[in-house]
Amino acid sequence: MSAAVPQLRARVPPASAPAPSVLTVRGLSKSYDGRAAVDGIDLDVRRGEIFAFLGPNGAGKTTTVEILEGYRSRDGGEVEVLGCDPRGGGRAWRSRIGVVLQTCAVQPELTVEELLSLYGGYYPAPLSVSETLELVGLTDERGLRAGTLSGGQQRRLDVGLALVGDPELLFLDEPTTGFDPSARHHTWEVVVGLRDIGKTVFLTTHYMDEAQALADRVAVIAHGRIVAEGTPADLGGRDHAPSAVSFMLPAGVEVGELPAPGAVLRGEHVELQTRTPTATVARLAGWAQERGLELPELEVRRPTLEEIYLELTEQG
């Protein structure tokens, strides 16, 4: 497992010309009882990327995803998924998408292999059962009844059932909610594997570490509107945001003596914000070394995706 983690972070470098869109949304809106759940949003998902759609409960996330999947109708705007309006998405269109719902079960009496073969038969050109088993890491469980699988294994079976038809685009709705860390990492590997074989993934999640680990691009929805869009690294100006430097104040030193303008004392820790963390730390380190002091618990931290996300979604 540990060997696989660096691999998770490896990202396909952005191509010079952006890949064609597989999903385009313009001015999408939907209201329930006169209350706007989705209020004029635009989205673009490019072929071959993992796109994470983030937002708090009630922000319009599920409504948007279900409109894209063809489950719900919309009030206004243009939606094109794989060149079709999902509203009229027929059998041919459905054979090109795969959907993993937030909560869904399978017939517990059937085995993993039987289910994959049953669902594969719905599609014109499915993957083979053994190929699918390998992609989702369930080869050893192929003969087990679905009802006896663990939560993580069931979720991977869900992904397998969405994948067995060899779709171009997969919707994954909160694929790891409620998982232990090991099951989550295992599922992440499966999702990264999907990108490696050229699938486009539309992912919704509550977990910022999941978006950070998986997504090429991220959009955040709050109160029915897109409040930020970007890569996990630059979302909401994260790449330009100041870094926080903190350390424990050494004994016998006053905060004012430090070569660090703007530093404040919080408890025993000194904290300061800087846009030049390297210079700031070098200055502090030089100062401390001259005096033979140590700066315990010295830490340089950039704002996490989670902090940026909370800031974005709590406004308004």
Next chain:
Amino acid sequence: MSDLALTARQLRYDQKSFWRNPQYVFFTVIQPVIFLFIFVSVFGNKTTLVGGHEIKRSTYYVPAITTLAIMSATFFNLTISLSRLREQGILKRIRSTPLPPPVFLAGRIGTSITVSALLVALLLTIGRLLYGVSLPTHTLLAGVTTVLVGAAALSCLAFAVTSFVPSEDAAAPIANVIMLPLMFISGIFIPSSEIPAGMQDVANVFPIKHVFQSLLRVFDPATGGAGFAWGHLAIIAGWGCVGALVALWRFRWTPSGQ
């Protein structure tokens, strides 16, 4: 794959699911067999008045329990399994695949009809071997027709009722509340001749009594001719159409509250 081949496949997998679920097998298959043993053992030697003549109670209970069996294999089993499939999101997931919804539904109905047919054969075998009740050959076609029309109509009614079931847990109580009183007043457990006229009038409105009466005519040794009870069959088919229309109007693929 053609839609017909898809339906056959769907039926095959639905059959697997059904026979591997002990709860379904018990309520649908074992329970009617137990009922047949009990009713015939307790009342088998008596006779009862049917259409102005006496018939043996064992002859009476074979079609009665067959009606109950068709009812459990179709109405009860489908109401419970469809509610479960819907509330657990399985129907919603199926809806995202290219499988045409009518194929899926045909698979489920086909499973119920297949189970009904097997069950009828099982009850007939027991009736014949243990109680000497046999199906007259001249009414065989009427018997098969009744089983098929009854199973299809009761399956449609299950789709209609499922559209009113609010949750997975509510499915069995709702199905029972509909089935049990109707089976009592339709003469499934107590011979019709012992049921007050007012209650029989109520039973005449609903399809169960007509399935039973139609089957009873098939088994009644006094029946001459082919034994088709057209009036009863028409009422059963009418109920099937009502069920289908309600299902078309209200049947949901998504869990409640979504």
